[in-house]
Amino acid sequence: MATDTAGKVPAIAHAVRATEESTGLTFDVCVDLDATSPLRTLDDIRTAVRMFEDGTADSLITGAEARRNPYFNLVEEQPDGTVAVSKKPDDAVLRRQDAPRCFDMNGSIYVWRRGALLDDQxxxxxxxxxxxxxxxxxxxxxxxxxxxxxxWLMGQREDL
Structure with a gap:
């Protein structure tokens, strides 16, 4: 599992199975906190898990509103070298504010229902x-x- 091409979700599923086997416990919810996202707060974790547990979703991700919108100002290079808006809407979007809200995944918190994680990874x-x-x-x-x-941001925080 420790290769340059290995995905993290199968490794997490493996860790859940191994932990359950060694402890005799079964977990209902599994949470991954990426080490590369150190700015999240304890409140972010608690709120995300509570939001997940209060619903019926199989997984939760975290993100922030995207600075670029695929319906308005995010473009893709075409095979002929031209560029076009990444996601063509049904109706023209003349202002970014009128485009559907989009988010950048921030890799901070992932939450799964155990069965969904282990079955589909x-x-x-x-x-x-x-x-x-x-x-x-x-x-x-x-x-x-x-x-x-x-x-720099961590040096400015007062909640640490």
Missing amino acids: VVFFPSTILYEMPAERSIDVDSEFDFRIVE
Whole structure:
């Protein structure tokens, strides 16, 4: 499971099974807190899990409102080298504010129902829901630049 191409969800499912086997416990809900998203708060975790447990979704992800919208100002390169809006809406969107709300996954908190996680080992189900977090707590550290931003933001926080 520890390869450059291995997905994290099968590893999480494996960890759940191994933990249940070694402890004799069975978990109803499984939560993944990515180490690369250190700005989430305890309240974010509690609220996301509560939101999940109060509903019927098979999974929950976290994200922040996207700065770019695929219906308005996010483009894809076409095979001929031209670009086009990534997601063509039925009606023209003339202002970003009129486009459907879109979110950037922030990789901060993932929540699954045990059965869904173990059976399908995916993040998204038809019932997946989103817990929205503010941009200032939604930076995923994937580069040295991200690390520097997070380091600065953590120095400004009063809730640590």
